[in-house]
Amino acid sequence: MSAPTAPLGIVILCHTALRRAAQVARFWLQAGCPVVLHIDRAVPEAELQALREDLGAHPLLRFSPRHRCDWGSWQLVVATQEASALLLKEFPSVGHVLLSSGSCLPLRPAADLLAHLESHPQTDFIESVSIDHADWITGGLSEERFTLYFPFNWRRQRWLFDRFVDLQRKLSLRRRIPAPLRPHMGSQWWCMTRATLDAILTDPNRARYERYFRQNWIPDESYFQTLARLHGREIESRSLTLVKFDRHGRPNLFYDDHLQLLRRSDCFLARKIWPEAERLYSFFLTDQAKALDPITPEPAKIDRYFALAEKQRIEGRAGLYMQSRFPGADSATTKTAAPYSVFTGFEHVFQNFDYWLGQVTGARVHGHLFAPEAVQFHGGARVWHGAISSSAAIRDYNPRMFLTNLLWATRPERLCFLHGPGDTMDGALSWFMATDTNAQISVIRGAWLLALQDAAGTDAEKIARAGQLHRQEQDWIESLTSRHTLARVRIWTLADVMQDPGARLSEIAREIAGEAALAAHAVPPLRASDGFAAFLGRMRNQGLPAQVLKECQF
Amino acid sequence: MGVLRQLRLRAERQAKLLRCLRKSASLRTVQNRTDLIRPRDALVFTTLRNEMVRLPFFLDYYRAQGVRQFLIVDNGSTDGSAEYLAQQRDVSLWSTTASYKAAGYGVDWLNHLLWLYGAGHWVLVVDVDEFFVYPFCDTRPLQALTDWLEAQGRRSFGAMLLDMYPKGPVTAQPYTSGQNPFEIARWFDAGNYTIQRNPDYHNLWIQGGVRQRVVMAHDPGKAPALNKIPLVFWNRKYAYKSSTHMILPRGLNRVYDQGGGELASGVLLHAKFLDTIVAKAQEELQRGQHYASSREYRAYEDTLARNQDLWCEWSTEYINWRQLEILGLMSKGDWA
Numbered sequence A: 001m002s003a004p005t006a007p008l009g010i011v012i013l014c015h016t017a018l019r020r021a022a023q024v025a026r027f028w029l030q031a032g033c034p035v036v037l038h039i040d041r042a043v044p045e046a047e048l049q050a051l052r053e054d055l056g057a058h059p060l061l062r063f064s065p066r067h068r069c070d071w072g073s074w075q076l077v078v079a080t081q082e083a084s085a086l087l088l089k090e091f092p093s094v095g096h097v098l099l100s101s102g103s104c105l106p107l108r109p110a111a112d113l114l115a116h117l118e119s120h121p122q123t124d125f126i127e128s129v130s131i132d133h134a135d136w137i138t139g140g141l142s143e144e145r146f147t148l149y150f151p152f153n154w155r156r157q158r159w160l161f162d163r164f165v166d167l168q169r170k171l172s173l174r175r176r177i178p179a180p181l182r183p184h185m186g187s188q189w190w191c192m193t194r195a196t197l198d199a200i201l202t203d204p205n206r207a208r209y210e211r212y213f214r215q216n217w218i219p220d221e222s223y224f225q226t227l228a229r230l231h232g233r234e235i236e237s238r239s240l241t242l243v244k245f246d247r248h249g250r251p252n253l254f255y256d257d258h259l260q261l262l263r264r265s266d267c268f269l270a271r272k273i274w275p276e277a278e279r280l281y282s283f284f285l286t287d288q289a290k291a292l293d294p295i296t297p298e299p300a301k302i303d304r305y306f307a308l309a310e311k312q313r314i315e316g317r318a319g320l321y322m323q324s325r326f327p328g329a330d331s332a333t334t335k336t337a338a339p340y341s342v343f344t345g346f347e348h349v350f351q352n353f354d355y356w357l358g359q360v361t362g363a364r365v366h367g368h369l370f371a372p373e374a375v376q377f378h379g380g381a382r383v384w385h386g387a388i389s390s391s392a393a394i395r396d397y398n399p400r401m402f403l404t405n406l407l408w409a410t411r412p413e414r415l416c417f418l419h420g421p422g423d424t425m426d427g428a429l430s431w432f433m434a435t436d437t438n439a440q441i442s443v444i445r446g447a448w449l450l451a452l453q454d455a456a457g458t459d460a461e462k463i464a465r466a467g468q469l470h471r472q473e474q475d476w477i478e479s480l481t482s483r484h485t486l487a488r489v490r491i492w493t494l495a496d497v498m499q500d501p502g503a504r505l506s507e508i509a510r511e512i513a514g515e516a517a518l519a520a521h522a523v524p525p526l527r528a529s530d531g532f533a534a535f536l537g538r539m540r541n542q543g544l545p546a547q548v549l550k551e552c553q554f
Numbered sequence B: 001m002g003v004l005r006q007l008r009l010r011a012e013r014q015a016k017l018l019r020c021l022r023k024s025a026s027l028r029t030v031q032n033r034t035d036l037i038r039p040r041d042a043l044v045f046t047t048l049r050n051e052m053v054r055l056p057f058f059l060d061y062y063r064a065q066g067v068r069q070f071l072i073v074d075n076g077s078t079d080g081s082a083e084y085l086a087q088q089r090d091v092s093l094w095s096t097t098a099s100y101k102a103a104g105y106g107v108d109w110l111n112h113l114l115w116l117y118g119a120g121h122w123v124l125v126v127d128v129d130e131f132f133v134y135p136f137c138d139t140r141p142l143q144a145l146t147d148w149l150e151a152q153g154r155r156s157f158g159a160m161l162l163d164m165y166p167k168g169p170v171t172a173q174p175y176t177s178g179q180n181p182f183e184i185a186r187w188f189d190a191g192n193y194t195i196q197r198n199p200d201y202h203n204l205w206i207q208g209g210v211r212q213r214v215v216m217a218h219d220p221g222k223a224p225a226l227n228k229i230p231l232v233f234w235n236r237k238y239a240y241k242s243s244t245h246m247i248l249p250r251g252l253n254r255v256y257d258q259g260g261g262e263l264a265s266g267v268l269l270h271a272k273f274l275d276t277i278v279a280k281a282q283e284e285l286q287r288g289q290h291y292a293s294s295r296e297y298r299a300y301e302d303t304l305a306r307n308q309d310l311w312c313e314w315s316t317e318y319i320n321w322r323q324l325e326i327l328g329l330m331s332k333g334d335w336a
Helices: A018-030 A045-055 A074-090 A110-118 A158-170 A194-201 A206-213 A223-231 A256-263 A278-284 A299-314 A353-361 A392-397 A399-410 A427-434 A448-454 A459-480 A494-499 A501-513 A532-542 A546-550 B003-026 B055-065 B081-087 B107-118 B142-151 B209-215 B276-287 B291-305 B321-327
Strands: A008-014 A035-039 A061-063 A096-101 A123-125 A191-193 A234-236 A241-243 A269-271 A340-344 A364-368 A415-418 A439-445 A488-493 B028-031 B043-048 B069-074 B091-095 B122-125 B130-133 B159-163 B193-197 B204-208 B231-233 B239-242 B246-248 B266-270
Touching: A008 A018, A008 A074, A008 A110, A018 A035, A018 A045, A018 A110, A035 A045, A035 A074, A061 A074, A074 A096, A074 A194, A074 A223, A096 A194, A096 A269, A191 A194, A194 A223, A206 A223, A256 A278, A256 A299, A340 A501, A353 A364, A353 A415, A353 A501, A392 A399, A399 A415, A399 A427, A399 B193, A427 A439, A427 A459, A439 A459, A439 A494, A439 A501, A448 A459, A448 A532, A459 A488, A459 A532, A488 A494, A488 A501, A494 A501, A532 A546, B003 B107, B003 B239, B003 B246, B028 B081, B043 B107, B055 B081, B055 B130, B069 B081, B069 B107, B081 B091, B091 B107, B107 B122, B107 B239, B122 B142, B130 B159, B142 B231, B159 B209, B204 B209, B209 B291, B266 B321, B276 B291
Parallel strands: A008 A035, A008 A096, A035 A061, A123 A234, A241 A269, A340 A415, A340 A439, A364 A415, A439 A488, B043 B069, B043 B122, B069 B091, B159 B266
Antiparallel strands: A096 A191, A123 A191, B028 B091, B122 B231, B130 B266, B193 B204, B239 B246
């Protein structure tokens, strides 16, 4: 025997990747810790033989009687009881027993754990939470684990399991919890003192408790956790083994690239380790860890890492449409990646409106993104962020995704663009913007008449054009004023704006960039509108309906 | 879903499997090493023609990810591809001189080999110019991904095709055998993809990228499909429908989340735009064995003959999978 027997014994429950279990067992044996291996009955004899040969005979190594341990089954408890009893009996100097699995990996040198236990000789390290507060449980029942019957296997007989639970609920069937037990539950990986464990194993009521726990759901998370409360003197309700569960209650695996993360854990062990994570095994089981500078534990960092992954799976990245995230129209998710502003008619009323808006707000102001001939990107660019083409044909193939792609590619830059009845106004796109909480849409009704006045062509042509533009504008406004509209919408008549152009513009600029932005910039000059009244009169006389003109007079 | 529709889909799938059996009659075994396949091995399935220059890098790329065997159909290569492959210890090779087009662009042959050898394995069905990138592929072997997918109860994994291209004319930087093609074709379009959901088969139909922006700009609706489902835990009841864009039963096509969350997904880097494409386009145009009267190859010839640069000032230079993740082209999902 190389080292004196350490006061810590290890129970390892293995069912796969025995090669790894052997590696970990050797780690403990080398530190002088007695090890009892429980090899699941399902493991083929040949693999067991290979393991025995691999480990060889060691005075501190024992094998406990084999059971077939399905996930969450009572047999897991039995295997643990027998292995612990064997350990306590064979190694009288053992003061603490650590329960671990074949996929647990020590994160710190054995001496660190031994020192920790030496300074806490009476403490049981077992996560043991009263079921009244066990709201952390993911993917399962909490109190009902203790009060219902569970004759069916959750993994293999799920349908029967669920139906039987439903039935018992309907019949209000309840089992009595044997006095004086107060149900507790927690991580199945614990480290308890000889005294507590002995008391649990030799409790005169053990048979009665067992009859009860046998019926529980996942008794390996409640048997020792409950009984430790009965017999333990000092309980630190925290496992020494780091386990990160996903939302289905399955433990996340650790891989080679988690090495730095695991080094920051304040736990002594971690599970589950992916069996092929060669780098983790070779790092933590040798003295490489000692050779590096000690690292300050930051367990919150590990929590954050896994919480972020969970968030990405559940919520995803807002405004992203891609091969594995394609929210439907009725999904509650935000439709676009960032706020944006749409302006209808402003460029006809104010000179250089887009330039002014960019100057005042610092936002990126494009021209008419949906102009019929081509996309009018800022500065006349032919291609934009994300390699988005200015081709009208490509844009019109899927206008909605043209917009969502642009917003995604340029986030968090603030996007503004001009959009009006002269553009390709796709009904689905209008509806999409109107029901998007990120959209701010400001409209000056009838401003297109100002542009029409200046346009080339005969009055007859203009009347025909006016009819089209008016219809387009009507459709646009209809989308924006629906009761389903979620965008921030402002609709002014030309007359409204003309009364106080400055006030209207500052309202808009303020919403985009806040108060401060406005101070340094004057309101842009109005476009000349000489003869507009006369133009309207002419139009009316040529047959343009009066209601089209009504809102435009100022 | 109506029972009738379900029956129709099942009939379609079974007809497809039968057709594959019939089409496979033309396959001649050159080298069968499938007895070396071990129970948990990931397998690559490929069909190719005259790809000798690409093969060394292709095989090494997937070997490095932990692929144990390649099952390859050679469609009448004349450049030594078949001889080279027959010498590789981890390649099983079949050969045929039958029509690629009549075999559903090679799908029928592969479906049959999948039926024979794929069941119970994770299979990766890729072309010789497609390079699979998945979350953590720089630190975790393919088996880490497939183990995780299996634990999640997933049977298929999506990876969209990402067209890579060089800066400058494609002929300016010749590709030499064994070289990483992405040393040359280092650029891609990061954010111009459009998606529609196929109501019949439930797959997403993705288009865009450089092929739409430059090659098919005049007719964007005809731009090729980029959605792919190349990684599947195979079962004898499965069949690819058209290339790896669609698979039956259609539940396997649902590799996306519709409630706002993200499923894990990868990317197939597509090394098509190398100098080798010029000769290929000419050959394929003569053979007329590609989709829609080889319309795509005709467009390539036009584009490339004019020496047009595929690169633009908003092209993105490839770094690694994390970059693709941040850009939103693929996702880790909840694989942490």
